[in-house]
Amino acid sequence: MVVQADDAVFRPVRAGNPFEETVERLLQAIKLGVVVPGDRLPPERELATRLNVSRVTLREAIHALTEAGYVESRRGRYGGTFVNENLPKPRRTPAKRLARDLAGGLDDALTLRFVLETGAAEAAASRTLTPAERDHLERCLAETSAARLADYRRLDSRLHLAIAEVTGSPSLTSAMADVRMRLNELLDAIPLLERNIQHSNEQHRAVVDAILADDPDAARRTMQEHLAGTEALLRAFLE
Amino acid sequence: MVVQADDAVFRPVRAGNPFEETVERLLQAIKLGVVVPGDRLPPERELATRLNVSRVTLREAIHALTEAGYVESRRGRYGGTFVNENLPKPRRTPAKRLARDLAGGLDDALTLRFVLETGAAEAAASRTLTPAERDHLERCLAETSAARLADYRRLDSRLHLAIAEVTGSPSLTSAMADVRMRLNELLDAIPLLERNIQHSNEQHRAVVDAILADDPDAARRTMQEHLAGTEALLRAFLE
DNA sequence: AGTCAATGGACTGGAAACAGACCAATAGAG
């Protein structure tokens, strides 16, 4: 009885070599707004330890990102590796090509995202947040609302990630970060409209309010509506 | 503005070396009931490709599992690597020790599990399943109900995994497999009682019924109740 | 002006993982 479910468990142990994985992870930090332009990355020695990668490998990854224009390094005390003020613009890959590449992966990613994000909103609202956490949420919300169009995707991701953070479950946060990276690639192929942003901001407000009000049902419902919007937008553009 | 959220994105790129990861993955297949005693694993060449690991590394992993008594290999055509009929009993590690090891990881795992499993149940009920999928669910349910005590954990995991499968999202299935492995280690420290199993089987029936009836709300709700039971049990034993 | 701690940069030897080719056994097909 060897079922077809073994696809999930006999999947690749690792997506690429440590070098590629490291590059991807650093890009994740930048593209999801975990580190913003001007921020300093942790020192190489510390970062290498945290990523469980040798310093050599980490340095190669940083070098690649430097060449790609994402970061810059300065030596000496109080030096470090800094995120560039002007990030490279994501190449607008033709949507149809992307859709073909991701193939059935689109439904996969959308399903997982739905489960994780609605679940995170509900879980966040089910806890009583510390003042620091409440403040953090509000701050991320404000920054997203104030974001210029070019920065919107990054700060939007940052806000959603913040919601995952206040669930207190690091694994949940990681999972959301991963699935969001997969979807952002697609979203970058779609033009961002001013009125979409306004609508999005209103929904963000509603979700955060529900979380701060400790109302799990409302949090889940508002998040669900929010996601439905993006999903419809995505599907419309990819067909 | 380097926030504390970087924990999630600067987490280890890989948990261990390819060898360890491969062992872990094969154990996952066995302990979650994806392959049952008597089953043959895919041929080494194919499995190595799917796991994205060299054949040497895969063979070392298989060798380790052979020594541990999980599998046995036979050469020649129609040979292969087979799951043993009598699997090693999981060592009953003292619960308190485990709880200390997992530390805050318990809440982490429980939160993620809750989100994934309730979400999976809902997502599964939101689709119209193919006859094959419906049959698969029923079969897993029946096998779990009929399971002897020693096999229960494996077949229970298998059923929950089957629910994830019928969402059509491989990533969701993988995520559930991972978090379940983390929790099973804890569950193994808890004695399994006959009446707990009966109750569990009734709940399984309710969840599967809701999914087959295309009733997302009921699916989520019944799954939620089911999980609450195990969670309470776990927490009671670990404190 | 001098000091010094923290940080990036560079080098070396060793271990792990890989790719690929080849060998050995086995059981069904003819």
Place this chain on the structure above:
DNA sequence: CTCTATTGGTCTGTTTCCAGTCCATTGACT
């Protein structure tokens, strides 16, 4: 009974990755 396709078992050279060490630079503090 023989053949042969399939599968596990073995070996070799190469590449990647790692751990550890030392060097070079910088800027705040004294």
